Structure formats: structure tokens, C-alpha cells
Amino acid sequence: GGVGKTTLARVAYTQMSSHFEGKSFIADIREVSDKCGLVSLQxxxxxxxxxxxxxxxxxxxxxxxxxxxxxxxxxxxxxxxxVDNIQHLKCLVGRHDWFGLGSRIVVTTREEHLLRSWPVDDMYEPTILNPKDALQLFSLKAFHSDTVQKADFIELSKHVVNYAGGLPLTL
Known part of the structure; x- marks a missing residue:
């Protein structure tokens, strides 16, 4: 977790949603399913x-x-x-013929095997940031600049970035 799967999915949803007749973003299906059940998700x-x-x-x-x-x-x-259970996919997006032409289904999961066992057209796996990009992101968030401005903070910033392990949401 922490590489930004949900954030990327939300951005894609926001940018693409105007091209569809209907849209649905169901956040944290695992938790909603555990608390409210599959019928509630449907x-x-x-x-x-x-x-x-x-x-x-x-x-x-x-x-x-x-x-x-x-x-x-x-x-x-x-x-x-x-999504953490194949039942989520079965009851919410069952088969391709459930949806009209041009429909798009986006699934975020930590359980890659779920997608391997499902007819998926394409998979994207976000990666952690390299040290240079991680430092730039940290600087943007911490100092509102894409570089560390004060020499006093350079080493400390590098330690923070190293500790975060390149995970964008941690930074």
C-alpha cells in the first residue's frame, strides 16, 4: 500500500467521467463489504x-x-x-456483457492474483518514486518549492525521503 492506487484511480475517474452515460466510484470495497455486505455494494x-x-x-x-x-x-x-475478494468482482462487474459498449471498469487491489484470475484487458502497477523524484515531491509538500532551499534541511530531507521508501503517500 501507499503507492497511490486509490489516488490514481480517483484522478482517472474525475478526468474520464464526463465521457460516460453513468459512473460509479466505490471507495474501499473491502471495508464496505465487511460492514454492509455485497448487496449494499450492488x-x-x-x-x-x-x-x-x-x-x-x-x-x-x-x-x-x-x-x-x-x-x-x-x-x-x-x-x-x-478489492480483496473475487466475490466483489463477480457480484459488481460479473461479465463484459453486463455493460454497454465503451464501458470501462477500473479495479484497485493489493491482491494481484484476483486480476490474474479475471478477464482483464490491461493492468497498471504503480511503482515507488526514485530518490530524486521523491526528494522533489517532499520539497514541494514541505517547502512549497521543488528543491530544498535551505542547506540546513538538505540532509534531514534526504533522511525523511529515505525513511518513506519512495512511497508518494508517505511523503
Whole structure:
């Protein structure tokens, strides 16, 4: 964690969402699923895409049927953040024919094996920053400049960057 998967997904969602008929960003699916269940996730997905419309169903299979039926001719953007269980994918984005032509599904996960077992068109794995870029990011955040201005802070800044291990969110 900490390389910015959620941040990247949110930026992509914000930049691309105007090109779709409907959109849904479900943050921290793992936690929501644990607390509220899969049916709650399905209702959230549908409600976001259909602008607050209320959906009344009480089991995952019925929810899957509704998603597949209501979205099969709709070009949608769906972002599923922090997926940790294959059931999340099965009940929320089941099959390609659940969504209209041109739809895009973006999934963030720490569990790469989930994506390997699912029909995925493309995968992107963010990497940690190299020391130079990490120092530049730290300087921007700490000193509002892309370089460390005071000599007193150069060594300390390098220690902080080294301690953060190149993780952008830590910096």
C-alpha cells in the first residue's frame, strides 16, 4: 500500500467521467463489504450510476441480474477501489456483457492474483518514486518549492525521503 492506487484511480475517474452515460466510484470495497455486505455494494453501484435512484432487492443474485439488465446498453465508468475478494468482482462487474459498449471498469487491489484470475484487458502497477523524484515531491509538500532551499534541511530531507521508501503517500 501507499503507492497511490486509490489516488490514481480517483484522478482517472474525475478526468474520464464526463465521457460516460453513468459512473460509479466505490471507495474501499473491502471495508464496505465487511460492514454492509455485497448487496449494499450492488445498490451503491446502481444508485450512483442512476443518480440516486433507489433499488429494492435483497440478494446478490437478484442484484447481479439488475446490474446486467439495467447497464447492458449503457456506457459506464466503474471504479472499484481496494478489492480483496473475487466475490466483489463477480457480484459488481460479473461479465463484459453486463455493460454497454465503451464501458470501462477500473479495479484497485493489493491482491494481484484476483486480476490474474479475471478477464482483464490491461493492468497498471504503480511503482515507488526514485530518490530524486521523491526528494522533489517532499520539497514541494514541505517547502512549497521543488528543491530544498535551505542547506540546513538538505540532509534531514534526504533522511525523511529515505525513511518513506519512495512511497508518494508517505511523503
Amino acid at each position: 445498490k451503491r453501484l446502481l444508485s450512483q450510476i442512476f443518480h440516486g435512484e433507489c433499488f429494492n432487492f435483497f440478494d446478490v443474485h437478484e442484484g447481479s441480474d439488475i446490474i446486467g439488465h439495467r447497464l447492458s446498453h449503457k456506457k459506464v465508468l466503474v471504479v472499484l477501489d481496494n
